[in-house]
Amino acid sequence: MILLTHAVIGSVVASASPNPLAAFFFAWIGHYCADAVPHWDYSIKNLMAKAESGKSGLSAYINKNTATDLLKITADFAGGVFLTFSLFSPTGSAEIFLLAGGVIGGVLPDFLLFLEWIFPNPIFRRLEKFHASIHSKIKMAGFPLGWATQIFLIAAGLTIIFFR
Numbered sequence: 001m002i003l004l005t006h007a008v009i010g011s012v013v014a015s016a017s018p019n020p021l022a023a024f025f026f027a028w029i030g031h032y033c034a035d036a037v038p039h040w041d042y043s044i045k046n047l048m049a050k051a052e053s054g055k056s057g058l059s060a061y062i063n064k065n066t067a068t069d070l071l072k073i074t075a076d077f078a079g080g081v082f083l084t085f086s087l088f089s090p091t092g093s094a095e096i097f098l099l100a101g102g103v104i105g106g107v108l109p110d111f112l113l114f115l116e117w118i119f120p121n122p123i124f125r126r127l128e129k130f131h132a133s134i135h136s137k138i139k140m141a142g143f144p145l146g147w148a149t150q151i152f153l154i155a156a157g158l159t160i161i162f163f164r
């Protein structure tokens with residue numbers, strides 16, 4: 001699922017969590033549950049090609065071929081942070097940390113995937129294996145069917161945030 005959807009789910013988890021650590025942990029678990037639902041994902045084929053070539057290190061991933069993919073990911077993540085922080089409107093550091101815990105935990109498995117490509121190691125590899133095993137194997141096309149599950153999750157999440 002796109003990072004924006006994971007960020008919204010993470011923020012909902014945060015709104016029901018007693019502290020930032022719990023928000024982080026439950027949102028992290030929530031990421032895997034959300035990925036198990038069939039959905040559409042945007043293409044990051046340049047980054048995937050680098051990963052499949054077995055190259056590691058930051059320089060293998062950050063170059064002009066991967067710039068579009070990195071831009072998509074950055075815009076997606078920034079959109080998720082902007083949306084959740086504007087809707088949640090946290091007041092004070094306790095609420096900011098709580099929301100940040102949920103949003104960071106919510107997107108963590110996808111960032112771990114990127115970190116695994118750059119810094120391959122057994123822990124990241126194990127986590128990524130689990131991530132891949134639970135991720136839906138149904139590749140949905142784009143609009144409207146592929147977006148439906150994510151639009152539903154975002155709408156449900158925003159409704160919960162709005163009426164909390």
Ligand SMILES: [Zn+2]
Pocket residue numbers: 001031035109110131
């Ligand atoms: Zn994921």
